[in-house]
Amino acid sequence: MSRRKKKVKAEDKAEIDLTPMLDVVFIMLIFFIVTASFIKEKSLGLNVPEDNDQPPPPDAESKSILIQVNSNDEIFIDQRRVDIRSVRSLIAQKSAENPEGGVVVMADELSTAQVYVAIADAAREAKIYNVSLVPRKSR
Known part of the structure; x- marks a missing residue:
């Protein structure tokens, strides 16, 4: 009889514990959220002049x-x-x-x-x- 009890106990313990896997998933999620917040977009700042049909008049003392x-x-x-x-x-x-x-x-x-x-x-x-x-x- 003792052999049968051991088999029954082994079947009861055959369930997979998902807690460590969920811990790993949450840690990865936190890692990606933290690293994504520090990414800065690089852009080129341009100052485009206003729309004028005529070029600006040159200054009398223009050195350009x-x-x-x-x-x-x-x-x-x-x-x-x-x-x-x-x-x-x-x-x-x-x-x-x-x-x-x-x-x-x-x-x-x-x-x-x-x-x-x-x-x-x-x-x-x-x-x-x-x-x-x-x-x-x-x-």
């Missing part, structure tokens, strides 16, 4: 070199069309007149980024490191 780029990637300095190869020398010439000035590129929204990069590279070759981009809507 204004370079305009139209939708056909044509470059204009002082209202004259300029080839990309002569941009560096013109920037160097104008920076000699106003050494504190930077370069402002007023580019049409349909112009390519290659032109802006070429102008920025030319300015850096002329030892001017303050290059700003002002987007302009095409007409």
Whole structure:
């Protein structure tokens, strides 16, 4: 008879205890909640100027070199069309007149980024490191 009792007791203890598994699940849940709250989204802060159809008038004492780029990637300095190869020398010439000035590129929204990069590279070759981009809507 003792063998039968042992078999009955073994069958009673065949149940699975879920408490340790639930503890592990709750610990994992707490871990994911805590780590998810410390993730910061990285964003690029842009200050886009207001919609104006006309460019702002240049100041009388403006020390910046204004370079305009139209939708056909044509470059204009002082209202004259300029080839990309002569941009560096013109920037160097104008920076000699106003050494504190930077370069402002007023580019049409349909112009390519290659032109802006070429102008920025030319300015850096002329030892001017303050290059700003002002987007302009095409007409």
